[in-house]
Amino acid sequence: MARRAFFAFVALLLVIGLPLLVAPWFGIGSPRGAPVTITIDKGSSLAAVSDDLERAGLVDSPRQFRLLARVLGGPDPVQAGTYRLIPGDSWRHYLRIMQEGRIERVSLTIPEGMPSVLVAERLRAEPRLTGAVAIPAEGSVLPETYEFTPGEPRAAVLARMQAAMTKTVAELWPARSERAVVTTPEAAVTLASIVEKETGKPAERRTVAGVYGNRLAQGMKLDADPTVIYPITKGKPLGRRIRRSELAADTGYNTYLKPGLPKGPIANPGRASIAAVLDPAPTDALYFVADGSGGHVFANSLGEHNANVAKWYALRRQRGEM
Known part of the structure; x- marks a missing residue:
């Protein structure tokens, strides 16, 4: 009789306790909260992962999580990385995300025409990146939106940006037309950086490139204001009008002083300008x-150009800009 009562008691515990045991695994009755970021180190054991989840407030019993993960979670290991998890989701969902390596990815955008000094500043200002980064060579970065994982080194993200530029130039260079006047990929990037700074309208890029190509072919000076400004500010806005002394300065970039391209790029041109x-x-x-x-x-x-300039000056005077 006592033995029968014992088994009845165990059965009753299973009926009542099992649903309570597995409820978190399926997210039953769990209130949802604000997303939480958690980083799993490489080589972490299931015990270490469950402890990390507890510290983040995602599970209330590491031991229970480990038990359910071993019994119901499958054999795949948890992958290292930073994850964005939502309190109140099922424990099963947490484990699946970490087994599949669905790490959190965030992005950083480098606009077309951004000079390298500002690229470095943008990388340094991103708090989710780590480590130091030097100012890259001008024209070596492809303006684009780049994904990264929190904690990734800034130098590693910069290396991807530079690899993207190298790849883009290598792809575009063989397809150049007969009208292209540049004779090297490096010259193409330099001229593209001027085009990038001279027009903000995508529809004008090829025409501006055509104008500069015509001037180069005829031995005319490019007379591009951004090339005068670059050695003064390293590509940052000048904030004032160019001085006569600056138009006469031989900086290696000043295209008002002599014909030909400047000695290097004045910004990081985008794919369209190249x-x-x-x-x-x-x-x-x-x-x-x-x-x-x-x-x-x-x-x-x-x-014809002088007449157009006169119209532009008249418009500026009308606006009170002169």
């Missing part, structure tokens, strides 16, 4: 000036 330089628009234009709407008006002759 492609524009390698396939410029067929145009006879040799000049362009702002049109007041964010774009430019192009001219084939100096007389």
Whole structure:
């Protein structure tokens, strides 16, 4: 009789206790909270993972989590990385995310035409990256949005940006058209950086590239303001008008002083500007000036260009800018 009562008691515990034991595994009755970030170190055991989950407030019993994971979770190991988990999700979901390595990824965007000094500043300002990073060579970074995992070294992210630029130039260079005047990939990046700084309108890139190509082919000076500004600010905004002394300074970048390209890029050009330089628009234009709407008006002759400049100055005076 006593033995029968004992087994009945055990059966009753199983009926009542088993649902309580497995409820967290399926997320039954768990209130959801704000996302929590947790980092799992390489080589962490299931015991270490369960302790990490407890410290993050994601499980209330590491021992219970380990038991359920071993019985119901499958044999795949937990992968190292940083994960974004939501309190109140099922423990089964936590384990599956970590077994599949669905690590948290965040992104950092480098805009087209950003100079390298600002690329380094942007990397240093990202608190989820680690370690030091040097200012990269100008023109070596491809402007793009890059994903990274929290805790990744800044130098590693920069290396991916530079590898992307190398790959992009290598892909575009063989397909250059007969109108391209640049003779090396390095020259293409340098000219593309000028195009990038001269126009913010995507539709104008190939025409601006065509104008500069025409001027280079005829031995004319490029007369590009951004090349004068670059050695002064390393690509940052000047914040004032260019001085006459700066237009006369021989910096190696000043395209008002002598014909040809500057000694190197003045920014990090995007893929579209590099492609524009390698396939410029067929145009006879040799000049362009702002049109007041964010774009430019192009001219084939100096007389036509001077008339366009006069219209631009009149518009600026009307706006109170001069």
